[in-house]
Structure formats: structure tokens, C-alpha cells
Amino acid sequence: MKASAESNGSAVSVWSVKYGERVVHKSDVFHDYAQYGVPDGDLEMDYNFWVIRSQGKIILLDTGYDIPKRDWLGEISVTPTPDGLDILGIDPADVSMVITSHYHYDHIGYLALFTNAQIVSAQAEYDYWISKLRADDLEGEFSTEDDLQPVLEAEAQGRLRLVTEKTEVFPGITVYPIGGHCPGELLTKVETAGGGLILTVDAAHFYEQIEHEWPFFAFTDLDEMKRGLSFINELSRTTGATIVPGHDARVRGRFPAAAGAAGQIATVLA
Ligand SMILES: [Zn+2]
Incomplete structure (x- = not known):
């Protein structure tokens, strides 16, 4: 199925696709949470990748990971990426671009x-991780040689x-390098x-x-992360764009599920 190639943006669709989940405590995931003096509580954490369809092309933002192979932090597998793509009717060979937000597992x-x-x-992300790979210095890091090898192949x-x-990087899709969590996180605006x-x-x-x-x-740089959060809010203020956080299960309450079978895993952001 081909989307019509319109330049006014009306043909652009953006879905978030959930592949895993876990429950976390606020005090575990927010830096120095005690300083805020507010009660602790649980947060539902989703693990997602994103599918952007525009001008007949399929573009992914991130690709998930194989939770059954190694659950790094106790993640629970919901729908592995290959199965998720199958449900959405996407052949990986037809994906023309993958934007990597960063190189974490x-x-x-x-x-x-x-x-x-x-x-x-x-x-900056490439430089950081590939130099660690070449120095055999990935022990205890949030990425492995297996994760990074496809980058070198590409x-x-x-x-x-x-x-x-x-x-x-594509008409209507802009990336912004933004450090903090890692040296080269990419923010994507669609x-x-x-x-x-x-x-x-x-x-x-x-x-x-x-x-x-x-x-x-x-984080790899706390001040850079704080500047990044300000930048996100500033970008939203100046452009009117809606901010969608990456791991928050509440996103699924703010946007509709996709129609049909895809609705089990996909949320329609646009
Ligand atoms: Zn993540």
C-alpha cells in the first residue's frame, strides 16, 4: 500500500509501537528525587519504537531490542520488534531510513x-560508542558489541x-543532537x-x-541534560509542537490506539 506523495504534510503518519514494559519507582528514575519533597510512586514504563510514514516511505525511529534474549533491567517482553512489524504489515526490507535516537541497548x-x-x-554518539568498542571498553555499559556491529556494517x-x-533528514523530519543522557541523543521533530x-x-x-x-x-552530563529539557520546552513553545516522552505509558492514554489488530501495540500520534 502506497501513501500518496503530498508535500503539505497531510500524508504523514506517526505511530508509537510498544514492544515491552516494566514498572519503576519515581525515586529510581528521577535524579536525586528526594530534593523535590514529593511522595514516591510507581510509573508504568513502556518500551517503544516509532514508525513514520511519509511520501510513500517508511521511516523508523529506533528498533527496540530482544528482551527474551537478555532482560537488562527486568523488562517484560510484550511484542518483539519483528512480530510488531509483522502485525503492522511492514517488511524490514522496505524501511528506507532508521533514525537512532541513541545507541543504548x-x-x-x-x-x-x-x-x-x-x-x-x-x-557524537557514534564517536563515543565506537571508540569504546574499539578499546574493548563496553563492560558495564548500556550497549554491547552485538548492538553496535550493525552500525559498522551500515x-x-x-x-x-x-x-x-x-x-x-527527510522532508518534514528534523533531528537535533542533544546530549545529557548520552553524548549524542537525537531529538526528532516531525x-x-x-x-x-x-x-x-x-x-x-x-x-x-x-x-x-x-x-x-x-546521564553522561547532568548540566547538558538539564539544558536539553529546557530546549525541548523552548522548541515546543516556539513551534507549537506537541512533546511526546519516550517511555511514558500515559502517552497511550493521550492518543488513540491504531485501528484493527495494530491497535494492540500501536498508538496513533499523528
Ligand atoms: Zn530507553
């Missing part, structure tokens, strides 16, 4: 499936595009008929981080 786990896609990553095949600044969407992924995991600019517990 839960975001690039199935990258090797997308053999025809251009891989878009931040140069590079060897001329399919890797590294960005160093705000870049429109123009749709209903307005802009800012897909923060791990630059803001939960709504609290946007509402209060609360940093996440895992």
Missing part, C-alpha cells in the same frame, strides 16, 4: 534487520549518515497535518521530566 537492538535503510545517528555499506547539528510532534525518546523519558524539567538518573 533498548533502542538499536534489531538494527541489523533493516538492510536497505539509511541509518541516521549523531556523530557504515561499511555506505548507509550510515552522521549528523552534527540540527538537520532535516511535521504533520495536525502540527509538529517532538519525539524526545530518552531526552525525556516521562511527562514529569518535561513538566518540571527533572533530569533522569542515567
